[in-house]
Amino acid sequence: MKAIVADRAFSLEEGNHFYELDIDTPQPQDKELLVRVEAISVNPVDTKIRQSPVQNGPRILGYDCVGTIEAIGDNVTLFDIGDTVYYSGSPDCQGSNQEYQLVNEQLVALKPQNLSNIEAVGIPLTALTASETLFDVFGISHIAEDNVGKSILIINGAGGVGSIATQIAKQYGLYVITTASRDATVEWSQQMGADVVLNHKEDLRAAFKSHELAEVDFVFCTFSTDMYYEVMIDLVKPRGKIATIVAFNDKQDLNLLKNKSVTFTHEYMYSRPLHKTDDMIMHHRYLNDVTANLEAGIYQPTTNKVIEGLTAESLYTAHELLESNQMIGKLVINLIND
Amino acid sequence: MKAIVADRAFSLEEGNHFYELDIDTPQPQDKELLVRVEAISVNPVDTKIRQSPVQNGPRILGYDCVGTIEAIGDNVTLFDIGDTVYYSGSPDCQGSNQEYQLVNEQLVALKPQNLSNIEAVGIPLTALTASETLFDVFGISHIAEDNVGKSILIINGAGGVGSIATQIAKQYGLYVITTASRDATVEWSQQMGADVVLNHKEDLRAAFKSHELAEVDFVFCTFSTDMYYEVMIDLVKPRGKIATIVAFNDKQDLNLLKNKSVTFTHEYMYSRPLHKTDDMIMHHRYLNDVTANLEAGIYQPTTNKVIEGLTAESLYTAHELLESNQMIGKLVINLIND
Structure with missing residues (x-):
């Protein structure tokens, strides 16, 4: 079967070091599903891992998948052969940039029945x-x-995470303030349900004042954590909570958290699967909840760009688009039309 | 009435700049209680504030008090004149190093009836x-x-906070691992209920291995946060939580939190009273719970050193003892024998 692989870390400036390789189709063990990959999406994590050393090459990236179960391990209890599922998976396994992928069932949910593959595949990593x-x-x-x-x-x-986070936060009762800067991104964020969209090219403290916004209970940073570190602390309530999914470039002064007794978390969705935690099945449960809300028409898909066909070239193009930092919503690659 | 004050920041090497001043007895407004101070305790926060600039001098330190209510503001509902109470208060008000102190009733609880003043006064700041x-x-x-x-x-x-934190954690079902290094501190921590006491002069990672201890859900740092920052991250579970009450000397790498998706909080007990949060009454509630457990004989007092009489000299001596970093449990000053 076909896989798109790389043997080494590379930057896009070095040219395209992805290539197509014919490998054996793996067999599922224990709680593993063997999934025939029908669509994938590309996330910032793909571009980061692409630039990190290859431990056990050739490496297959890809951290979102929609596909159909072709075979199951002996201890699978949640799914059957023939089910169409979606998931993000785990970076300690080979990714979805291949024709067939293995995944632990605890990380998987049934694909929303009302969505196409290219709509559904934009969801798992960001929603988790x-x-x-x-x-x-x-x-x-x-x-x-x-x-x-x-x-x-x-x-x-x-962004991908911001788009679904806005929808989940709204559905669960929160008042949602987002940031964006271009007309297209402001409009997109409003469509996702944001109550207020601030311009993040302006000082956010001033924007809070001009919109008469009070300090918030929670701040979720999905872009440029260093730039927003002090601003986030200023804008959160006493005993409030801040989370980021973006690594820092610089060390930071944790004493700034003291006056308001602020909590800071470096959210990393793969900590459960990478450490094989006892509650890894939370990914199955979270995705089930997202599926229910998508099927009820409460959440809308966030896919905004589709590339047809998975090849070394199309994958390179997808990485270029991700690294442009201009993406709105999610970028997906369609392998098999549903 | 008498108060022990200072007009300036000073280090102990500069000599004793505390002095006794005769000031007017204040009158309670709104939700304030006027308390006749009977015993106080001295905490690390006193030594830190003593070395910070005086904003509105003369400044009166003191962040633990046991005393009797002599007068109440018009909107007091929780207490009556004559009640004996204990509390920590707030650093935006004058402290307890004086004969009469004002305090917001939401920060106060009835003193445990089975404890002497010098036993009770070691509790509030640390228990909160x-x-x-x-x-x-x-x-x-x-x-x-x-x-x-x-x-x-x-x-x-x-330490003061470690001693009561151990007892509360045990009472609420946790398995408690503490650190200490001298025979006397090891024995004290065992008396407070610690399940295991590790030597914090050894590498804690190695100590966890030799005691066959698994990663913990929570780490609470009450000493030298910089030294333990990386160790704490290593010893906490994936998605675990770390809190410190000790300021950092250096900036830190927050990316270290990512792999296990760790949460870090700079706990500061005064963030509620300083910011006048809507839930400031939690201090009243927490102290009520501590009072109930002390009266039931479940918690034991942590006072371990008593100085008789509040004077500029005795307060300076207390600060010297605190800064020696040799204190076990709490140091209190007795003003009026109960």
């Missing part, structure tokens, strides 16, 4: 990241009424 | 800090059974 941040890190209630009166600032509302 | 860390920051349940199976590492178990 947003769900962990809202429910595990910020500790919001699963009962929306309990969250009414609480507020969140999402920095970069029009 | 430990309660906020355990319940607000770590989010443990108020039902002990729900917490069984969870574990906490308390760095410096024999």
